[in-house]
Amino acid sequence: MTISRTTDTTSTLHLKVPNNLSSSPNLSPLSSPKLSPLSTEQIPEPFGLQTPLTPTFHFSFSPQQPPIVTISLEIFAKICEHLTPLDIINLSKVCKQYRDYLCSKTSAASQAIWRKARTQFLIYPRLPPPQGMDEERYIKITNFDKRCEFCGTNEPGSTRLYWEFQTRSCDPCLLERTVIHEEILMANRIPTNVLDTIPCVWIRGGAFPVPVHRYYWTEEVESTIESWDLQPESELIKWLSRRVIHHKAFMSEVSRHYAEDQKQWSDSYILQRKNKGVSAPL
Ligand SMILES: [Zn+2]
Numbered sequence: 001m002t003i004s005r006t007t008d009t010t011s012t013l014h015l016k017v018p019n020n021l022s023s024s025p026n027l028s029p030l031s032s033p034k035l036s037p038l039s040t041e042q043i044p045e046p047f048g049l050q051t052p053l054t055p056t057f058h059f060s061f062s063p064q065q066p067p068i069v070t071i072s073l074e075i076f077a078k079i080c081e082h083l084t085p086l087d088i089i090n091l092s093k094v095c096k097q098y099r100d101y102l103c104s105k106t107s108a109a110s111q112a113i114w115r116k117a118r119t120q121f122l123i124y125p126r127l128p129p130p131q132g133m134d135e136e137r138y139i140k141i142t143n144f145d146k147r148c149e150f151c152g153t154n155e156p157g158s159t160r161l162y163w164e165f166q167t168r169s170c171d172p173c174l175l176e177r178t179v180i181h182e183e184i185l186m187a188n189r190i191p192t193n194v195l196d197t198i199p200c201v202w203i204r205g206g207a208f209p210v211p212v213h214r215y216y217w218t219e220e221v222e223s224t225i226e227s228w229d230l231q232p233e234s235e236l237i238k239w240l241s242r243r244v245i246h247h248k249a250f251m252s253e254v255s256r257h258y259a260e261d262q263k264q265w266s267d268s269y270i271l272q273r274k275n276k277g278v279s280a281p282l
Contacts, residue, residue: 076101077109085117085139105134114139124264130253133166141168148173161261163254164199165217178215190225197243198224199250 080088080102092102104110114135118125122143129138141161147154150173161168169177184195198221200214231239 073101073109077113080113081116083117084121085114085143088113088117089140089144103136105136111135123267125257125260127256127260130163130166130257131250150177162201163257164201164251165220174215177218179218179221181214181216184216184221190221190228194224194228194240194243195221197240197247199247199254 080091083091088102092099101107102110102113111134118135118139122139125138125142129135133141146159146168148159148170149168151170153159153170155170158170159168162174178201181195181200184190185192195216198216200216202212203215204212227239228236
């Protein structure tokens with residue numbers, strides 16, 4: 001069985017119905033083990049209206065197999081429009097078919113489902129995802145999964161979201177995967193003006209060996225050096241100009257996300273004080 005990742009409304013998705021649906025009094029699967037496909041008139045709201053496709057439902061019940069239902073992707077997407085992000089996360093864990101459809105990073109329809117849930121049910125984030133990040137990851141990394149993406153630690157306060165690297169990490173894992181500005185310059189493998197087009201974070205104190213320094217994602221430094229080395233001499237200026245423009249736009253986006261994080265924290269702080277009956281500080 002294949003699942004289309006386009007918005008083609010003629011496509012269908014074969015979905016496993018959650019077990020509790022099989023006990024629905026409207027469907028009565030146990031008392032009617034040989035159900036025929038429903039006619040359009042028989043299809044209950046909201047499934048029977050709003051589409052000229054006349055979707056068919058095929059129920060198959062047996063003690064060994066879960067019931068299967070076939071509905072169009074369009075109808076499935078319509079149902080998902082009413083679900084919260086957490087509902088969709090849980091739905092994506094029900095079966096492979098759900099996961100393949102909902103977690104497709106390249107499907108406009110799937111991305112629209114997550115976007116709708118985010119804007120409808122979450123206060124933050126309000127900004128669109130940063131370039132290169134899909135909606136599902138954006139929602140999870142900002143709201144539902146505070147673990148370090150590398151070691152999985154979930155100690156309160158032990159991880160931080162680094163928008164420059166689009167990752168959530170603890171300090172030790174970040175140190176393993178980054179290199180400081182001075183080390184890169186000492187290696188003398190890349191000019192300073194090229195290094196300045198690579199995102200970095202300024203880290204002050206904490207568990208880091210150097211109090212204040214710029215940390216670069218090692219993989220990104222290496223890929224930039226590789227790209228630099230591959231450029232013909234005649235193309236270097238153009239290549240660098242493009243990187244400067246891209247870097248400026250990227251860091252501007254990073255700043256907007258940090259500003260929104262700050263706003264979210266501030267809103268949360270004020271709300272906590274209100275709940276405790278304390279006036280927010282001026
Ligand atoms: Zn870690």
